[in-house]
Amino acid sequence: MKLIYAPTSPYSRKVRVLLAETGQSDDIEMAQIFATPVDTPDEVQAANPMGKIPSLVREEGTSLYDSRVICQFLDERADAGLYPAGSRWEVMTLEATADGILDAAILMVYERRIRPPQFVYPEWEEAQWVKVARAVQAVNDRWMSHLAGPLTMGHIAVACALGYLDFRHPDRNWRKGCDALDDWYAVFSERDSMKATVPPA
Structure with a gap:
């Protein structure tokens, strides 16, 4: 493959x-x-x-x-069990939330990188960040008990989403008001799998 x-x-x-x-x-x-x-x-x-x-x-x-x-x-x-039967729907929902964060964050990048400058729409760009911030806050407020449990695809998806925010939107400060998620990510990002896949600067 x-x-x-x-x-x-x-x-x-x-x-x-x-x-x-x-x-x-x-x-x-x-x-x-x-x-x-x-x-x-x-x-x-x-x-x-x-x-x-x-x-x-x-x-x-x-x-x-x-x-x-x-x-x-x-x-x-x-047969890794990253979508465990007992919490499959929760894991898939958390992964979908993380992917939604990415969808909006990437659209912000494309707005500046792909669209001609005269057509950039700042209000639309800001609306994408509102989605990102709302979803990050929801993970911090509702999902920390899941992230404290055994490894699932939800953990991986959230960590990759937060890593992308640091990579492409470092000045936006997703960490504000999300101390629990910040603490979790600081630990998770030290895993060998995360270190080996850090995007090039």
Whole structure:
């Protein structure tokens, strides 16, 4: 199998952290690419008609895409239990919350990086940050008991989302009013899987 990924993509990072945590990193060929929404390599389009990453190209069967699909496939492949039956819906909801944070945070990046300067819409950009801040606060207020428990995909997804906020939006200070989540992330980010997947500056 081959994982098509970008080193700065937080969705790719989720998959790479999962691979490291479940001992599957050596099983997967890593195909690093660089792409933007307006410049998509042919290899990416061949694996995913939407032209998004990550994509997991399998020897047999269709390629898998969307990080949540890939993560569930790899979790089942390793029998790792990152989506435990007793809390599966909670884990999936927490992962969806983390991915929602990423969706909004990435749109903010594209607003400045992709859109011509004369068309940048600051009010829309700020509205995306409101979504991010609201979701981060919700994780801090409602999900710390889950994050204090055994490792699940929810932990990985939240950590990758917070890492992306530090990477792309360091001046926004997601930590304000979220002391419990800040303390948790400080510990979780020291895991070998997280250190090995820090995006390049």
